[in-house]
Amino acid sequence: GQRHCCSIAQMHEHYSLGYPDLDELQKNPQPLIFDIEVLKEKLQAVPLIHKEGNELYRQGKVQEAAAKYYDAIACLKNLQMKEQPGSPDWIELDQKITPLLLNYCQCKLQCEEYYEVLDHCSSILNKYEDNVKAYFKRGKAHAAVWNVAEAQADFAKVLALDPSLRPVVSKELRSLEARLREKEAEDKIRFKGIFSQ
Numbered sequence: 001g002q003r004h005c006c007s008i009a010q011m012h013e014h015y016s017l018g019y020p021d022l023d024e025l026q027k028n029p030q031p032l033i034f035d036i037e038v039l040k041e042k043l044q045a046v047p048l049i050h051k052e053g054n055e056l057y058r059q060g061k062v063q064e065a066a067a068k069y070y071d072a073i074a075c076l077k078n079l080q081m082k083e084q085p086g087s088p089d090w091i092e093l094d095q096k097i098t099p100l101l102l103n104y105c106q107c108k109l110q111c112e113e114y115y116e117v118l119d120h121c122s123s124i125l126n127k128y129e130d131n132v133k134a135y136f137k138r139g140k141a142h143a144a145v146w147n148v149a150e151a152q153a154d155f156a157k158v159l160a161l162d163p164s165l166r167p168v169v170s171k172e173l174r175s176l177e178a179r180l181r182e183k184e185a186e187d188k189i190r191f192k193g194i195f196s197q
Contacts, residue, residue, distance in 0.1 A: 042075045049075070050100060057107065066107035073100050098124055098131070105137045109144075117141035132161045136169075143176045146183075151176060 053068030076097045083090035101124060105117045121138035124131055139154030155169045 043079060046072045046075055046096065046100075050103075053100075053103060057103070062107045062110045066104055066111070069100050069104040069107065073097055073104060076100070094127065098128065102131075102133050102137065105134075105141075109137060109140055112144070114141040114144045118145075130161055132158055132165070135161070136165070139169075140172060143172065143179075148176065148180065 049068050049072040053065045053072065056062075056065035056068060076093050080090055080093040080097070083093065101120055105120050108114075108117045108120075117137055118141045121134040121141065124134040125138070128134070135154045135157045139151045139158065142148075142151035142154060152173070155173055158165055158169050
């Protein structure tokens with residue numbers, strides 16, 4: 001019996017990486033153990049990445065902080081994809097993602113990327129209806145893009161969930177009202193010029 005195979009298979013059969021242990025791993029792959037170790041390492045790295053993001057934020061390096069939070073979120077989302085949605089492990093990972101996502105949204109608010117904040121905060125609120133921080137950040141984003149009714153509704157929800165935040169919410173509402181008056185005055189001047197021609 002003569003054995004026939006294509007040249008690629010022959011090349012693979014005689015190919016060496018130059019390290020016997022890697023050659024053995026290539027012949028008999030065992031990715032599960034490796035994956036678990038990598039996943040554990042990723043999970044252990046998340047608190048450190050979170051802490052680095054917080055430090056960058058405190059230093060005023062908002063873009064860099066957002067990138068750190070994004071990396072940590074991506075790491076956890078990657079792990080979460082390996083779990084059954086709704087399972088205890090999936091929920092545990094989701095609860096770790098939420099504070100990171102809120103920090104990320106805070107950075108995006110400062111970078112004036114309001115629609116991204118609206119999307120992320122809404123996704124948090126779809127799962128966790130009583131998340132005060134998500135309502136507050138979404139309210140600020142709504143106010144920034146002139147969604148007045150939505151901003152007021154979100155700020156009202158913040159007060160319903162945590163009345164101690166009344167001074168902060170009142171400040172945001174006063175700021176929104178002042179911006180509205182300013183916008184109305186600008187519009188009046190702009191339209192007066194249009195209609196008087």
